[in-house]
Amino acid sequence: MTLEPGVPMLQALSTGNYTRVDNIFCSSNLVDHVVRCETVPERRQPKTDHMPIITWVALEAKRVVKEDRPNWRKAEWKELREELEKELKKLGELKEYETEEEFWNGRQKWQRVIEKIVNNEKLVSRTKMTPYQRRWWNKTLDRLRKKCRKLGKKSYRKRFEVENPIHEAYRVARQRYALEIKKAKAEKWAEWLRQVDEAGLWDIASLVEKGPMD
Known part of the structure; x- marks a missing residue:
């Protein structure tokens, strides 16, 4: 059990009484890595009775690099269409692919054009992703x-x-x-x-x- 005995984890909405409805357990392989476990009453969300329970675990994890993504709401659509049309014309006349190799080569060319347009920050600005x-x-x-x-x-x-x-x-x-x-x-x-x-x-x-x- 990682949360200390006697620590309340719920406040009844009807009576306001504090109580402990469950215990917090972890596996035997993980218990030695638990540094701290406690409730955070002030972070309880509206219309909820359970208090958040935060557990600190000493483990190493690879950091995920969050890449910026295109902000399509602020894209310069008129200029983007003009630039896209200009780049597509460079690929030549449209034709029907007769072999699998022609298909994949054609797909690769189209993909490069699209990536070039999307990565042009003058046409499509970037925005940072956040989990919150x-x-x-x-x-x-x-x-x-x-x-x-x-x-x-x-x-x-x-x-x-x-x-x-x-x-x-x-x-x-x-x-x-x-x-x-x-x-x-x-x-x-x-x-x-x-x-x-x-x-x-x-x-x-x-x-x-x-x-x-x-």
Whole structure:
């Protein structure tokens, strides 16, 4: 068991009582590598009762290099089409491939043209990838999250003082944070719907069928 006995990991939404519903275990091969395991009450998400549990494990892992990707929303489409047309003309007249070798040679030439256009930062700017990227996120949510975490930490420290006003302040802050998240998602969805084209209708249908997500 990696989480120390007696550490609460859940606060009931109805009563506000703290409890421990599960134990945190790991395999015998891994247990010697566990440096630390604890809950982080201030990072509990809105409308959830479980507290995040963070485990530090001393293991070496290869660092993944995240490459920038094309930012198609800011692409210079007029210039891109003109440049693409110019490069494709250099390949000569279109013709039907008669052998497998001709097909693969032709494919390779087309691939080089496309890569040349996509990698031209004057036509297609780059954007950095992040595992925490949410298109609906905004500065207001960032501020409210910091406030919730700060109040959450204070509330947890005073968890044995049931009448302490910090608990109500934390509850109100979490409630507002949850409402602002819902509002931000709805606004981003409406913004996307306003600018979607015919091809995008298939994306909408796919998203609706999959159900709620971030």
